[in-house]
Amino acid sequence: MLSDMLRANYPSLEDFFNAKAMEFLDKCVSCGECLRNCPMPPVVLGDVTPGKIMEKTARFLKYGEDSKEVYLKAFGCTLCGECSRSCLQGIDVVEVFGKVRSEYFKRGEIPDAIKQRETAPTYNPRTISAMLMKPSERRWMDAWSIKPSQTENLVFLGCTLLFHPHFTLPWLDILENMKVDFIAIGGGPIEKGRGLCCGFPYYLSGNTKMFDKTAEDLISIFKRFNPKRVILTCSACYHFINKIYKKLEPLKIDFEVKYCGQFLLENVDKLEFKKSVNKKVYFQPSCGNRKANVDDVLHKLLGKIPGLTVIKGPYLCCGGTPKVAFPEVFAKTVPVFREFLTKRVIENECDLLTMGCQQCALAFSPYLVEGQPFTIESIFGIINEAMGGKKYENRWLKYWKCKSEDEIIEVSREYFKANGLTEEEARKTLAYILSWR
Ligand code: SF4
Ligand code: SF4
Ligand code: SF4
Incomplete structure (x- = not known):
């Protein structure tokens, strides 16, 4: 759109980050309000309070002074944008941490898991x-x-x-x-x-x-x-x-x-619903939904489905984004995520759990094998069902029932063979698949 083109005024992402960093250095009063609202496990080490972390962030950007806390905060970020929304000075804090990452990248000091992903990726x-x-x-x-x-x-x-x-x-x-x-x-x-x-x-x-x-x-x-x-x-x-x-x-x-x-x-008038769903759903917004500001859009959309009662949960991070840099953080956050959600869905007597993000659903789904009194369904799946459409199975659930890697290979053989993959190539995907268990 022409109006968007007129607003496009940075030659590169680095220039965009630079502008956000300059604004931060100019306006930040180190109140720490931004990080008090950060959903990631508090990186408050010893006496390092949120305000101190922001002070250290400023010193890193101004003088290149290294800081473990700033490094962890920047690379452990879910990109949810809660910090930017909380800053009373109007600073786009999430992009300030983007600038921090780019500086560390230039120094070659990025987390090992990211280095490995760049040099020998297991994700394809x-x-x-x-x-x-x-x-x-x-x-x-x-x-x-x-x-x-x-x-x-x-x-x-x-x-x-x-x-x-x-x-x-x-x-x-x-x-x-x-x-x-x-x-x-x-x-x-x-x-x-x-x-x-x-x-x-x-x-x-x-x-x-x-x-x-x-x-x-x-x-x-x-x-x-x-x-x-x-x-x-x-x-x-x-x-x-x-x-x-x-x-x-x-x-x-x-x-x-x-x-x-x-x-x-x-275009809701073009969604021709053919039946009433008659279910109660728990909607869990993701960090992706928060950063894109679309959680309310999805909530409203669910509200248009006939016969669906919707309970919207608070935003919660599954740990999937920080997992890229720190897989060990995911190992700590995902059990909390699964237990909290299960409790909320059961307390609210919901038949269904739906997520605004496919990766959050993936992070939660191994827990369903424990036998929960509810099922998980995509928002598209619920809408399609109400429109009289086909129901698609969640094939990931088959993997979580498998007791060994060999069993996963057998369960997926019909698919990878049809795609012309050898068993050896198929086995290379297991590291990624099992990282969600
Ligand atoms: S809330 Fe804004 S002003 Fe306060 S520390 Fe964070 S960035 Fe600085
Ligand atoms: S964008 Fe990153 S730093 Fe900001 S609140 Fe979310 S997780 Fe925390
Ligand atoms: S799913 Fe979308 S956001 Fe995620 S890496 Fe792929 S293209 Fe990018």
Whole structure:
């Protein structure tokens, strides 16, 4: 949109971060209010209070003074943006920590798990997807087989949606039933360091140059479809494209950017509900929903489904984003996340649990094997069911019942074979799969 193009005034992510850091250094009064509202386990070591951490952040940015607390805060960040929302000086604190990460990246001082992800990645959405679905089930263009043509609505699935068929397939069913003119494309790598991705991994590692490059690649592919609007299925992709890409002048965003929930809510008259769901659902917003400011959109959308009573929970982090840098943090936060949520769903006598993020659902789902008095369902799955559509199974649940890696390989053999993967290639995905257990 022209108005967005006029607001795009930074040549690169680094320039955007620099502006946010300058504003911070100029206005921060070290009150610590931002970090008092941070959902991550308090990095308050000894007498290091939130205000002190912000003072240390300023000293790091001004004089390069190293600080363990600032490092942990920056790389352990979920990117939820609560700090930015809490600052009375209007400082965009979440982006200040982005600047901190980029400085550490330049020094080569990034957490080992991120280094390993960059040099020997175990995460490849293409192969993980091949463990869960057959090629015939994919109704989108893959990153490696794009054939552009004109469309009004370009639906970008991002990378993680590729291995959550119970989210993605009902979403596409809904769009088809609404008779929307759309083309869906999936994300994921094409070659090392390149592919269709919003750049989230580079944003997290502080690699601002690769973020810029990835963003350019993604937008140039989008533009080949000449879309009126791009609809993002992942709230994190939406956040980056809507908040950050629009500020980057070289990207020249000239299409509307919509989050999937926003698109459905604005076109709710086209959702032809055929039955009443007659269920009570507990809706858990994610850090991605918070950072993109779409948790209320999803809540309202759920409220439109006939026969559905909705209880909205407080935002809670599963630990999935900090897991990229500190897997040990995830190991500590995920049991708390699972137990807290289970208690809340049961206390509220809900039949269903739904999440605003596919990765949070993945983090929770191993707990369902314990036998809970409720089930988990994607928001798209609930809407599709109310529209009389097909119900898709959550294939991850089969993995959590497996007692060994060999059993997982047997359960997924029909899928990876259909995708032309060898057993050896399939086994390479197990590190990622089991990291969610
Ligand atoms: S709330 Fe704002 S002013 Fe207070 S410490 Fe945080 S960034 Fe500084
Ligand atoms: S964005 Fe990061 S630092 Fe800010 S509140 Fe969320 S987790 Fe904490
Ligand atoms: S936000 Fe996550 S799911 Fe979306 S493209 Fe980026 S890395 Fe992939």
